Amino acid sequence: MTERETTAASRPAAGTFPADAASGPTTFAAFAVSRHRLQFDGAGITTLVTGMGCPLKCRYCLNPICADPDYKPRRFTVGELYETVKIDSLYFEATGGGVTFGGGEPLLQAAFIRDFILYARERGARWRFAVETSLAVPEENLGLLTEPEILIDEFIVDVKDMDAEVYRRYTEREPERMRKNLARLAALCPERITARVPLIPGYNTEAGCDCSERELRGMGIASIDRFRYILPKKKKA
Numbered sequence: 001m002t003e004r005e006t007t008a009a010s011r012p013a014a015g016t017f018p019a020d021a022a023s024g025p026t027t028f029a030a031f032a033v034s035r036h037r038l039q040f041d042g043a044g045i046t047t048l049v050t051g052m053g054c055p056l057k058c059r060y061c062l063n064p065i066c067a068d069p070d071y072k073p074r075r076f077t078v079g080e081l082y083e084t085v086k087i088d089s090l091y092f093e094a095t096g097g098g099v100t101f102g103g104g105e106p107l108l109q110a111a112f113i114r115d116f117i118l119y120a121r122e123r124g125a126r127w128r129f130a131v132e133t134s135l136a137v138p139e140e141n142l143g144l145l146t147e148p149e150i151l152i153d154e155f156i157v158d159v160k161d162m163d164a165e166v167y168r169r170y171t172e173r174e175p176e177r178m179r180k181n182l183a184r185l186a187a188l189c190p191e192r193i194t195a196r197v198p199l200i201p202g203y204n205t206e207a208g209c210d211c212s213e214r215e216l217r218g219m220g221i222a223s224i225d226r227f228r229y230i231l232p233k234k235k236k237a
C-alpha cells in the first residue's frame with residue numbers, strides 16, 4: 001500500500017459551482033492545468049485539468065479550493081483548452097498519455113468534456129482521455145461520457161469506501177449515486193475502471209478496505225488502487 005498526503009482537515013461548504021453540467025455551458029471552470037504528470041492520473045504523460053465544484057464534503061478534502069466561493073477560476077472554452085494542452089501532444093502520443101480531468105468533480109462539467117474530446121479528435125489528436133471522479137453525480141452526466149463515440153479511456157473512481165455508513169460519515173452524503181453509477185459503469189466497461197480505495201484514519205480500517213476491494217472485484221473491476229491517507233500532524237483526527 002502506498003501513502004498519500006492529504007491537505008485539509010476542514011473545508012468550505014460544498015460548492016454549488018458550477019450549477020449543472022449535463023446541458024452546457026461550453027466553458028470549463030478550472031483551478032489548475034498541470035503538465036507532465038506521471039503515474040497518478042492515468043497512463044503515460046498526462047496534463048491534469050482540475051475543475052471547480054464538488055457534491056461531496058470529504059473530511060480530509062485533497063482540494064478544498066474547488067469549493068471556495070471566493071476563488072476566481074479560469075474559464076476555458078473548448079478551443080482555448082485545446083490550444084493550451086496541445087503543446088504536449090507529442091509527449092501524449094509517444095507515451096500513450098493525454099488529458100485527465102480531475103477536480104473537484106469534473107463530471108459536473110461533463111458536457112464540456114464531451115465537447116472537448118470531440119473537438120480534439122476532429123483535429124487529429126490521438127490522446128488518451130481520463131477522468132478522476134467520485135461518480136457522485138446525476139446519471140445523465142455520466143451518460144454523456146459513455147456514449148460509444150465518446151467513451152472515456154479511463155475512469156479513475158475515487159470510491160472512498162463501499163460501506164454505506166463509512167461513506168456517509170466521511171463524505172456527508174449518501175452513497176446511492178456513486179453506487180448506482182459505478183454498477184452501471186462496471187457493467188459497461190470494467191476494464192476501463194481503476195477504483196481507488198483509501199485507508200482513511202478515523203473512518204475505516206484495513207479490514208473494511210478489504211471488504212470494499214472484494215465487492216469491487218465482484219463487480220468485475222480488476223484495477224484496484226489501495227493506499228493510505230497521511231494527515232499533516234497538526235490536522236490529525
Ligand code: SF4
Binds near residue numbers: 055058061
Ligand atoms: S471528492 Fe475530492 S474534491 Fe470532492 S470533497 Fe472529496 S476529496 Fe474534496
